[in-house]
Amino acid sequence: MKPLRATALDAAAFAPFGEVIEAGAATRQFPINQGSTVRYHDLARIDPGEDGHAIVSIFRAQPRALPFEVSMLERHPRGSQAFMPLSGRPYLVVVAPPGERPATENLRVFLARADQGVNYAAGVWHHPLLALQAESDFLVIDRAGPGANCDEITLDEAVYIDLG
Ligand SMILES: NC(=O)N[C@@H](O)C(=O)O
Numbered sequence: 441m442k443p444l445r446a447t448a449l450d451a452a453a454f455a456p457f458g459e460v461i462e463a464g465a466a467t468r469q470f471p472i473n474q475g476s477t478v479r480y481h482d483l484a485r486i487d488p489g490e491d492g493h494a495i496v497s498i499f500r501a502q503p504r505a506l507p508f509e510v511s512m513l514e515r516h517p518r519g520s521q522a523f524m525p526l527s528g529r530p531y532l533v534v535v536a537p538p539g540e541r542p543a544t545e546n547l548r549v550f551l552a553r554a555d556q557g558v559n560y561a562a563g564v565w566h567h568p569l570l571a572l573q574a575e576s577d578f579l580v581i582d583r584a585g586p587g588a589n590c591d592e593i594t595l596d597e598a599v600y601i602d603l604g
């Protein structure tokens with residue numbers, strides 16, 4: 441089966457799944473700190489759910505070999521999950537719309553630049569972190585709190601993904 445090719449990540453294409461965290465996607469930006477800094481304001485909304493709280497972690501991810509076989513997806517029904525790359529390398533984002541079981545044809549594969557983060561909205565199906573090229577760190581903001589917050593499913597048919 442031909443691999444599913446990644447397309448460049450952009451805010452509009454990613455909107456059904458959450459937000460893209462990048463200065464260029466800001467709807468509001470303004471100078472602060474006596475003009476020494478520009479604030480790219482309100483790029484994403486962290487959703488810890490009613491009974492959770494937001495936490496900040498760092499994920500140190502090993503690079504994935506390509507083409508990569510996607511055979512499972514996960515979702516966090518109780519809160520959002522944001523990733524911001526810290527190591528200056530691109531990475532892959534695989535998502536599918538919320539719902540009970542995503543159809544393989546609804547998978548979307550994005551190549552995120554080193555200056556782009558993503559914030560998965562609660563319930564959005566996604567593949568666990570897919571770093572590329574070398575070991576990479578990511579700042580992660582997601583929910584801690586009571587109750588299970590990670591549903592996993594095995595896809596009816598595995599899909600290979602690769603760069604565009
Ligand atoms: N397991 C974990 O915290 N990470 C995943 O949710 C992921 O999306 O990488």
Ligand code: NI
Binds near residue numbers: 514516521566567568
């Ligand atoms: Ni996740």
